[in-house]
Amino acid sequence: MAGSGMLHAFCGKIASGKSSLAASLANAPQTILISEDQLLSRLYPGEVVTIDDYVRVATRLRAAIGPHLEKLLRTGLNIVLDFQANTPASRAWVRSVAERADAEHILHVLDVPDEVCRSRLAERNAAGAHEYQVSEADFELFNSYVVPPTSAEGFNVVVHANS
Template sequence: MASLLPEMSPVLHILCGKIAAGKSTLAADLARSPQTVLIAEDDWLNVLFADELVSLPDYVRCSSKLAGIMAPHVAALLNAGVSVVLDFPANTVEQRAWSRGIIEKTTAAHQLHFLDVPDEACLARLRERNCQGDHPFAVTEAQFRQFSSHFQAPLLGEGFNVVRHEACG
C-alpha cells in the first residue's frame, strides 16, 4: 500500500474495525516500518487488568484508565519523531475523539485504518483465534455481538485521513 504521507513525518496509525477484523495483524504489518512502535491495548490490559475483565463495563473502566496514561505517552513519542501504531479500537466516535486529542498535541500526520469486514468473516476469524489460544482474550459470539452493537463506522465529518481495508475473498 503506497502512502501519501511525507517520508520523514511521524505518523499516528489508528485502527477501526470490529473484533477479529484483522486490526492486530494490520498493526503488526504497519509497525514493521522504520522508526515505528506498536502499542497494543490488549497486551497492556492483559498484564494490568486481566483479573478484572469480565464484562463490557469492566472493559470500559480498565480501557479508560489505560487511555488516560497512554495519550500523553503516545503524543510524546510522536513529538520525538517516532511513528506509532496504536492498536487500540477506534470503533466509536468517542474513541476516535480520544485519538483526535492525541493528534492535536502533535505535528504528526495520521491515518485512520478502517477494516470494513462483515460480521460473518469476523466471527469465523474469532472462532479460529479462540481455538488457537494465542490471543490474550477469548471472546464469545455473544460478547462479539455486544461489542459490535456499539460499533460506529468513521464519518467524513470527523476529519480523519481514512484508509479503508475491505475483506478479501
C-alpha cells in the first residue's frame, strides 16, 4: 500500500484513555491528530446534550470529513482519528474510510475497569479542560453503547489493557 498512510481508530469507555493514547500516537512523524470532541464542540457549541444530539451531529461530521480523510491518507499521512469507534456502525464508517483510501488501519481497544474510568472522569471534569463535562448518568448511558469488535469486522486490533 505504498503511498497510503495508516489510520488509527479507538474503542473504549469514556475516560479509558482514548484521547491520551491518540495524542501520544500523533507525535510520530507524518502523523496528524483529528479529534471528534474538538470538532463537534466548535461546530455545534451547546448542541450536544443527549445521545440523539451526538448521533445527529456526528453523522453530519463524518459525511463531511470522510472524503478529506481519504485524501490525506492517500498522500501518505498517518491519521490518528480520535473519534469513537465503539459500535459496529461507527467502526464500519472508519473501515470504509481506510478501504477507500487503500490504507492500513489499526483499531486500538482500551480495556480499562470502570472504577479507573470513573476516577479519571472525575479528575477530568474537575479540571474543566475537556470539551464536555460528563455526568455519572451519561457515563453509564454512553458506555452502554460500547461493543467490543469482532474478528468479522476485519480490523487489525491492538488491545491496551488497564491503560
